[in-house]
Amino acid sequence: MEEKKKNPWNKTNQWNEELDLLHSIIRTTNLIETTKWGGPVYTYNGKNVLGIGGFKSYFGIWFFNGVFLKDKKNLLINANEENTKSLRQMRFQSKVEIDEKLILEYIKEAIAIEDKGLSIKKEKKETIISDFFKSFLNENPTLKNEFENLTPYKQREYLEFIDTAKQEKTKLARLEKIKPLLAKGKGLNDQYR
Structure with missing residues (x-):
C-alpha cells in the first residue's frame, strides 16, 4: 500500500477526505497542479490561481487574486487584513458545505482574472534606519x-x-x-x- 505524503498545509491531517474532494473538483478544470511552499497550488499560464489546505478549525481554498472575484455569495474572507492585499479564502467546516458547481464558478472567474492580467502590484517597503x-x-x-x-x-x-x-x-x-x-x-x- 502506498503511503501518502504528508501535506504541510493540512496542519492537523483531519481533512484528508475533504481535501481529496476539493482536489477532484479542481482537477476537472484546466489548472495545472504543482507544489509550492510545501503544498498544492494550481496554476494557469504559470500564474498562481489557487491553493488548498486544512487547518485546526477549517479547510479551504484560497484564491491568489481573490480580491478581484465578484463573490456574489459572500464566501470569501481576507484572513490577514494588515498584510494581505489580494488573497482571499473560501473556508469550510464540513464536507457537506462543498458545492461543486459554485466552486467551479469561482474557479472559472479566477481563470478569467488571470486571462485579463489583473493583479495588485506589491508595494515597495521603505527601509528606515534608526x-x-x-x-x-x-x-x-x-x-x-x-x-x-x-x-x-x-x-x-x-x-x-x-x-x-x-x-x-x-x-x-x-x-x-x-x-x-x-x-x-x-x-x-x-x-x-
Whole structure:
C-alpha cells in the first residue's frame, strides 16, 4: 500500500477526505497542479490561481487574486487584513458545505482574472534606519558596506532585530551577535533558509 505524503498545509491531517474532494473538483478544470511552499497550488499560464489546505478549525481554498472575484455569495474572507492585499479564502467546516458547481464558478472567474492580467502590484517597503543603527554602521565602515550590499528584505530583518529591543544593553548585545554575520555578508536568518 502506498503511503501518502504528508501535506504541510493540512496542519492537523483531519481533512484528508475533504481535501481529496476539493482536489477532484479542481482537477476537472484546466489548472495545472504543482507544489509550492510545501503544498498544492494550481496554476494557469504559470500564474498562481489557487491553493488548498486544512487547518485546526477549517479547510479551504484560497484564491491568489481573490480580491478581484465578484463573490456574489459572500464566501470569501481576507484572513490577514494588515498584510494581505489580494488573497482571499473560501473556508469550510464540513464536507457537506462543498458545492461543486459554485466552486467551479469561482474557479472559472479566477481563470478569467488571470486571462485579463489583473493583479495588485506589491508595494515597495521603505527601509528606515534608526539613528542607533546608523551610528553603529558609521563606526564600522566594513560592516556598513556589507549591510548596504544586502537585499532590502535582509536589511529590514537586521533593523527589526536591533530596533525591537527595548533596552540599550539588549541592543548592544544584539549588535555583537550580528557583527560576525554582517562581516560575512550574510542575512540574519540565512542559516534557516
